Amino acid sequence: xxxxxxxxxxxxxxxxxxxxxxxxxxxxxxxxxxxxxxxxxxxxxxxxxxxxxxxxxxxxxxxxxxxxxxxxxxxxxxxxxxxxxxxxxxxxxxxxxxxxxxxxxxxxxxxxxxxxxxxxxxxxxxxxxxxxxxxxxxxxxxxxxxxxxxxxxxxxxxxxxxxxxxxxxxxxxxxxxxxxxxxxxxxxxxxxxxxxxxxxxxxxxxxxxxxxxxxxxxxxxxxxxxxxxxxxxxxxxxxxxxxxxxxxxxxxxxxxxxxxxxxxxxxxxxxxxxxxxxxxxxxxxxxxxxxxxxxxxxxxxxxxxxxxxxxxxxxxxxxxxxxxxxxxxxxxxxxxxxxxxxxxxxxxxxxxxxxxxxxxxxxxxxxxxxxxxxxxxxxx
Amino acid sequence: xxxxxxxxxxxxxxxxxxxxxxxxxxxxxxxxxxxxxxxxxxxxxxxxxxxxxxxxxxxxxxxxxxxxxxxxxxxxxxxxxxxxxxxxxxxxxxxxxxxxxxxxxxxxxxxxxxxxxxxxxxxxxxxxxxxxxxxxxxxxxxxxxxxxxxxxxxxxxxxxxxxxxxxxxxxxxxxxxxxxxxxxxxxxxxxxxxxxxxxxxxxxxxxxxxxxxxxxxxxxxxxxxxxxxxx
Numbered sequence: 162x163x164x165x166x167x168x169x170x171x172x173x174x175x176x177x178x179x180x181x182x183x184x185x186x187x188x189x190x191x192x193x194x195x196x197x198x199x200x201x202x203x204x205x206x207x208x209x210x211x212x213x214x215x216x217x218x219x220x221x222x223x224x225x226x227x228x229x230x231x232x233x234x235x236x237x238x239x240x241x242x243x244x245x246x247x248x249x250x251x252x253x254x255x256x257x258x259x260x261x262x263x264x265x266x267x268x269x270x271x272x273x274x275x276x277x278x279x280x281x282x283x284x285x286x287x288x289x290x291x292x293x294x295x296x297x298x299x300x301x302x303x304x305x306x307x308x309x310x311x312x313x314x315x316x317x318x319x320x321x322x323x324x325x326x327x328x329x330x331x332x333x334x335x336x337x338x339x340x341x342x343x344x345x346x347x348x349x350x351x352x353x354x355x356x357x358x359x360x361x362x363x364x365x366x367x368x369x370x371x372x373x374x375x376x377x378x379x380x381x382x383x384x385x386x387x388x389x390x391x392x393x394x395x396x397x398x399x400x401x402x403x404x405x406x407x408x409x410x411x412x413x414x415x416x417x418x419x420x421x422x423x424x425x426x427x428x429x430x431x432x433x434x435x436x437x438x439x440x441x442x443x444x445x446x447x448x449x450x451x452x453x454x455x456x457x458x459x460x461x462x463x464x465x466x467x468x469x470x471x472x473x474x475x476x477x478x479x480x481x482x483x484x485x486x487x488x489x490x491x492x493x494x495x496x497x498x499x500x501x502x503x504x505x506x507x508x509x510x511x512x513x514x515x516x517x518x519x520x521x522x523x524x525x526x527x528x529x530x531x532x533x534x535x536x537x538x539x540x541x
Numbered sequence: 542x543x544x545x546x547x548x549x550x551x552x553x554x555x556x557x558x559x560x561x562x563x564x565x566x567x568x569x570x571x572x573x574x575x576x577x578x579x580x581x582x583x584x585x586x587x588x589x590x591x592x593x594x595x596x597x598x599x600x601x602x603x604x605x606x607x608x609x610x611x612x613x614x615x616x617x618x619x620x621x622x623x624x625x626x627x628x629x630x631x632x633x634x635x636x637x638x639x640x641x642x643x644x645x646x647x648x649x650x651x652x653x654x655x656x657x658x659x660x661x662x663x664x665x666x667x668x669x670x671x672x673x674x675x676x677x678x679x680x681x682x683x684x685x686x687x688x689x690x691x692x693x694x695x696x697x698x699x700x701x702x703x704x705x706x707x708x709x710x711x712x713x714x715x716x717x718x719x720x721x722x723x724x725x726x727x728x729x730x731x732x733x734x735x736x737x738x739x740x741x742x743x744x745x746x747x748x749x750x751x752x753x754x755x756x757x758x759x760x761x762x763x764x765x766x767x768x769x770x771x772x
Contacts, residue, residue, distance in 0.1 A: 162646045164653060170641040445637045448598055449651045449698075450626020452619050533598040537633070 168462045171439070179467070182431040186471025186516075187478065189424035190509050193417055194479035197505045200413040202496050203403055211278040212337060216372060217248070217398040218379050219361040221389040224402060227358035228388050230350075236362055239378045241371030244274035247346040249360035251325070253316035255306065259493060262302050264316060264342040266349035267363070269295075275365040278336040285310065285331030289343075293351075295330040296344035301489050301497075303332050305340075316342075323352035338497055340489065364392075421512060424471075429520035432464045436524040443528045444536020453529040460528060464521030465514055472513025476506050544571035545705060545738050546595055551604035553590050553761075564590040566761040568604070577732040577739045579752035579769075587761040588742045589710055595740060596629050596708045597621045609705050626654050630699030632709035636691040638683040644670065644694045645679040651702050669697035672735075673727060689720025696727060700737070707731065709741040713748050725751040 172179060218236060220226035227249075236245050246268040253264050269290040273279060281289075281297060289297045298308065308314070310329050317324045327344050350356045366375050376392040383390045393401070403409070436443070443456055451459075480501035488499035553565040565587045572578055572595075580588040593599035594606050597613045606613045608628060616624055625631075638647045648669055652662045670676050673693040683691055692712060699707050709728065713721035729751050731737045743749050750769065757765040 162642070162649050162653070167642070167646075167650075167653075174641045441637065442639055445633075445639070446650075447622060448596075448625060448629075448631045450622050450624075450654050450702075452622040454619075455654070534593065537637075 164459065165462075168459055168466065171435075171459070172463050172467060175435070178431065178434070182427065182467060183471045183474060185427040186424055186468055186513060187473075187475035189420050189427070190472045190475025190513055191479045192420045192475075193512065194476045194501050194505055194509050195483075196413050196417050196420070197508065198479070198483065198499055198501050199496070200410060201502065201505065202499060203409055204400070211276070212395050214366050214369065214372070215275060215395040216364045216366055216376060216392055217361050217395055218364060218390050218392040219398070221391045224361070224398075226388075227360055228362070228390065230357050230359050232383065232388075232390070233359075233362065235382055236364065236379055239375055239382070241367050241375040241378075242364055243367050244271045244365040246271040246275055246363045247359035247361075248363040249346060249349060249358075250320070251316060251318050251344075251349070252320035253318040253325070255314060255316055260306070261493065262305070262340050262342065263338070264344070266346040266359075267343045269343070269345050272343055272363075273333075275363050276333075276336055277365070279333040280335040281331050281333040288330040292328065292330060293345055293348050294325070294327055296327040296342055297331040297333055298329055298342045299339035300332055300334040301339040302342060303329075305490055305493075321349075321353060323349070325349065325352060340497060361398075421516070424468075424513075425516050425520055428464065428468050428471075428516055429523070431467070432460070432521045433524045435463075436460060436521075436528050440528065440531060440536050443531065444533045447533045447536070457525050457529055460521050460525040461518060464525075465517040468513045468517025468520070469510065472510045475513070476501065476509035479509075480506055543574050545574040545576075545609055546570075546572035546740075547605075547607040548572075548591075548595075549605050549607075551591070551594065551606060552602045553587070553594065553599070554602045563761050565594075565601070568758075568761075568763050570756065570763060570766065572738070572740060574738055575732070575736050576754055577729070577752045578741070578754045578756060579749035580740065580742045580756050580758060581744060581746075581749050582758035582764075583744065585760075586758040588744075588758045591758065592708055592710055592740060592742045595706070596631055597625050598631075623654075626651055627702060628705040630702065630704040630707040632692070632695050632699050632707065632712045634711035634714040636683070636688070636695045636715070638691055638694055638698075640683050643680050643682055644675060644686065644690075644697075647683070647694055648679075648697045648701050651698065655702065665701050666697075669701040670694075672700065672731075673697045687720065688716050689723055692716060692720070692724050693727065696724070696731075700731070705738065707737050707739045709739065711742055711744075713743070713745065721745075721748065 220228050230247060233245060233247060236242060247266065249266040251264040251266060254261050273281060273286060285297070289295045308329055310332060312329045313326065314329065315324055315326045325344060325348060346359065366372050372394065379392045380390050446456055483499045483501055488496050549569050551565055551568040555562045555564060568591065580591060582588045590599060594601050595608065601614050611624065645666055648666045649662055652665060657665065667676065670679050673696050675690060675693055675697065678686060678690060686694065713724055716724060725748055728739055728741065732739050741752060749755050753769050755767045755769055756763060
């Protein structure tokens, strides 16, 4: 027999309690991994090399305030700007309120010069550019609703007083977000009785070195105008958009803390019970010559192992589950991806191990401090 | 014969609230190497306290207890633990085997603290279990053994490190007459044939009859010291 074997026997002596404890810890860690993944997906929008060259110009006051369309030509002439498109959030639903997904009114001839990573059939793209009521839809949304090219759909905006009737002329795939729907900004203007405004401008910049000069040039060009602008990188824009939901980080952080604290109580309670039941045996071990540090090591290893096992089941289970689920469909497009990253996995396991250590400190200390005679009296 | 245990002016007092209870009062005695000594006396006489001090699981209030040249009272807790492992084999009244371990593993426990290899540990454990006649029960859990067999496993555990002293606290207190006789016979054999020094607490005169020397304690004081003929 080895020390590890002895620890294992002790851990397995009450199998039902072991199972319940491991399940409690794993459930807590599963929730932790889920919350951390949700937080990451919400607060750290995905990016890629193409996205890094995109900037967005919006109204200085807020993303909800519109800009005049006439800014388009002046932005186009700014040195370093490769392509620019109007970009208005429709905020529409398809048939039912729950069928929500992102839709944007854009300039059809430039949009795919901006999202260059999106792959679209050239014939479909030409058809999209040609037809005023045409739209092009990301593959995820096509699959979600079972749409086909040629289908006619009507979107009802919950922001604007309009309901675009669109015909699907193409499908795009690739890029960060495969759930968008793009349609003609001209058609949107027409529905809005010559609106003459746009939510923002989406801009492709020539190269990384040009990003800051372009941002400065655009914003200074409209300073002291009727609608001052704020130009920022696509990533900064997304983060700003997310911040409109409120302090998600704090909310999820608070829930995570409660989950972790609950886990601590569960493990500490289990270890206290397990050690209290074994006070006599701890005293016997001392009589046999086990030192305080060796007894502490045995208790610590058992608690650590138990918590870590729960962590592996919980975090590993979350990773396995979410990697095999169609999160996009399941969350009705709210999350594009839901990846329990190695970093979250490691954090969860570290947390589990740490709590395993923490939860055994008090009972282990009591066991070490207890005199041999007091321990033997537990029976006699 | 050379004294293996030398006790001089040993006192042990406990405090119960404001009252000081004297468990041992100025005890002085020698226990020779290879002896089989019974500590007798009524409840509260201090016999178990004396045994616990000799075994290094309790400390005297004053006086000294020297076991093979080491004053046990001067050792730190960590030193005492190591000392107990190498010098003392303890047999309890209630056996105190670890219920989740087999007889073999229970006997092996003290050897985990030594530098012995797995094969060496196995050889020692098998020899100890053979000595107590339980080589065919080595993979049984304590609950699968009778009380007498459990106590024999505990004796094997006490023997396995080849300690200087075997101390037994009422080793037959939880056994029926036949099992008790077997255990006492085994202790006698260990003393007589293997030369083990044994100190046993008992209040059973029959059990004490197996010893070669009997020390009577009462109210914390040594009343009589008798040489016995043995049974």
